[in-house]
Amino acid sequence: MRGKARTGFTLVELLVVIVVIAMLVALTVPAILSARARARQTTCTDRLHNLANAIHEYELAKDQLPGYVDSFGSVGNLSWVLMIAPYTEHTDVWRNVRQGNLPTPPDEYAVPELLCPVGERTDSFCPLSYVVNCGIPDGTTFNVKGVPTNEGAQFALFFNHDTVNFPNQPSTRIKVKLDKIPDGQQFTLLLGENLQATYFVPIDGAGALRPVREADVGMLFTQTEGACGSTDGNVVAPNRCTTDLVPFPRDNPPVRYARPSSLHPGGFIVAYADGHAVFMGDDIDYLVYQQQMIPDDVTAGIR
Numbered sequence: 001m002r003g004k005a006r007t008g009f010t011l012v013e014l015l016v017v018i019v020v021i022a023m024l025v026a027l028t029v030p031a032i033l034s035a036r037a038r039a040r041q042t043t044c045t046d047r048l049h050n051l052a053n054a055i056h057e058y059e060l061a062k063d064q065l066p067g068y069v070d071s072f073g074s075v076g077n078l079s080w081v082l083m084i085a086p087y088t089e090h091t092d093v094w095r096n097v098r099q100g101n102l103p104t105p106p107d108e109y110a111v112p113e114l115l116c117p118v119g120e121r122t123d124s125f126c127p128l129s130y131v132v133n134c135g136i137p138d139g140t141t142f143n144v145k146g147v148p149t150n151e152g153a154q155f156a157l158f159f160n161h162d163t164v165n166f167p168n169q170p171s172t173r174i175k176v177k178l179d180k181i182p183d184g185q186q187f188t189l190l191l192g193e194n195l196q197a198t199y200f201v202p203i204d205g206a207g208a209l210r211p212v213r214e215a216d217v218g219m220l221f222t223q224t225e226g227a228c229g230s231t232d233g234n235v236v237a238p239n240r241c242t243t244d245l246v247p248f249p250r251d252n253p254p255v256r257y258a259r260p261s262s263l264h265p266g267g268f269i270v271a272y273a274d275g276h277a278v279f280m281g282d283d284i285d286y287l288v289y290q291q292q293m294i295p296d297d298v299t300a301g302i303r
Contacts (some may be wrong), residue, residue, distance in 0.1 A: 013150070020262075043201060044116040044129075044193065044262075045269050045277045051113075051130055052190055052271040055080075056178070057087040065176045067161025068134050069212040075100050076164025077209075079217045080132055081114065081200035088113065105207040114200060115290050123250075126201040132158045132191045133270035133293055134218030137255050138171075142223055144301035157181075157273065158218060165211070178273055183295040185274035189292050192198035192219055192260035192270035195242055198250040205251040215253040219260055221293050225286040226256045235259050238289055239268055239282045259289075 007075035055266075059065050066083035070076075078097060085094035090111060096102065103109040106126040121127040135156020142155060151159070151171065159171035164174060177222060181188050197218040203209055226234030228241035231254075238260040245257070260280070262268035271277040287302070294300045 002134040020082065021081055027170060033215040035036075039267070040117045041264050041279070043281070044118060044264070046270060047113050047116065048193065048271045048279040049150070049275065050190065050267055051084070052275045052277065054084045054087040055132075056275060058084045058162075059178055061087075063159055063175075063177065065178070067172070068132055068214060070161040071164040072097060077148045077160045077212055078162070079200045079212045080158060081128065081217065099131065102207065102209065103201050105203055111200075118271075119195060123292050125207075128197045128200045128217060129195075130191055131190050131192050131197050131217055131219045131258070131260075133192045133259075134158050134214045135293060136222060137220050137235070138214055140222065140233070142300065144299075150299075154182075155205050155274075155294055157188070157295060162212075176295075181273055182298070186272055186276070187292065188295045189219075189274045190271050190273040190275075192238075193268055194219060194257075194259065194303065195261045195263065196245075196248050196253065198253050200275040202266060203251065210251070214254065215255050215258040219293070220258040221257060221286075221290050237286045238280070244274040249258055 001150045055065065059066055068080050070078045070080065070083045071210060072078060072083075075097065082093060082097050085097065103126055104127050109126055109160060110124055114128050115121060116129040121129070128195060133156055136142050138151065138160065141150055143149070151176050157176050159174045160169050160190050161172050162169070163172050168250070178185055182220065200217060201209065202212055202216045220235045222234040224234050224238040226232065228236060230245045233255060235256050236259055239262065241257065242261050245254070260268045260270055264279070267279050267281040269277055270280050290302060291297055
C-alpha cells in the first residue's frame with residue numbers, strides 16, 4: 001500500500017530555511033548600509049566640490065575671495081553663502097539680497113546643496129553644513145617667532161569684509177586671491193563640513209536676525225588645541241567633541257567648535273583652494289591641521 005505524499009516542510013527543514021535566510025540577511029544588510037553610507041559621502045563630497053567651484057567663479061569675477069561676512073551696496077551682514085549665490089543654481093537668493101530682502105523667520109528656507117546628507121539638519125531656516133577657512137578667531141593673536149601677531153592674510157582666506165557694519169575694520173582691506181597663495185592652492189584648505197555650523201542667515205534664540213559670526217559659517221584654529229568643554233577660547237581639533245553640546249546652541253555658537261567635523265565613519269570631507277575635495281582622517285595632528293589652514297606657513301612662523 002503506497003504511503004501519502006508529503007505536502008509540507010518538517011520542523012527541521014523549516015528551521016534550516018530560517019537559519020539560511022537569517023545568514024543571508026546578516027551578510028547583505030551591512031553591505032547595503034555600507035553602500036548607502038558611501039553614496040551619502042559621495043553626495044557630500046560633490047556638494048563641497050560644487051561650492052568650491054562657485055567660490056572660484058566669484059573670485060574670478062571679483063578678483064578676490066568674498067568675506068566670511070560681506071556687504072553689497074548698503075546691505076551688510078551677508079554671509080559668504082549669499083555672496084556666491086549668483087554662481088550657483090540659486091540666483092533667486094541673490095536677487096532677494098540685491099533688493100534687501102533676506103529670508104526671515106518663521107519662513108522655511110533650506111537649500112539642500114548646503115547640507116551634508118549624513119546627519120542632515122532638521123531645522124528649516126537657512127541651515128548650513130559647510131564652512132570656510134577663517135584662520136584664527138577675530139580679535140586674537142598668533143605667536144610668530146615669539147611675537148603676538150594679529151590676524152592677516154598669512155593666517156586665513158576669508159575675513160570680515162562687511163564695510164556697512166564694520167567700516168573701520170582692518171580686515172575689510174585684506175584682499176585674498178587664490179593664485180597668490182604662497183603655500184599653493186593644492187595645499188591650503190578652502191572649506192570643509194562642520195556638524196556644529198549654524199545658519200547662512202543667522203538667527204538668535206528668539207528667531208530674530210543677528211550678526212554673522214565666524215563660528216556660524218567658518219572653520220578656525222588657535223595656537224593651542226582646545227579641550228572639550230573648555231571655555232578658554234581655544235579651538236578643538238577636527239572631529240573632536242562632536243557630542244559635547246547637545247542640543248548645540250546655534251543662536252550663540254562657541255568658537256571652540258568651529259572646526260571640521262562630520263558623522264562619516266573615520267573622518268570628514270574638506271576642499272582645498274584648487275577645488276579638489278578629499279576625505280581627511282580623524283587622526284590628523286593639530287599642527288598639520290594648522291599648516292593646511294594657513295596659506296603662508298613661513299610668514300606665520302610654523303614651518
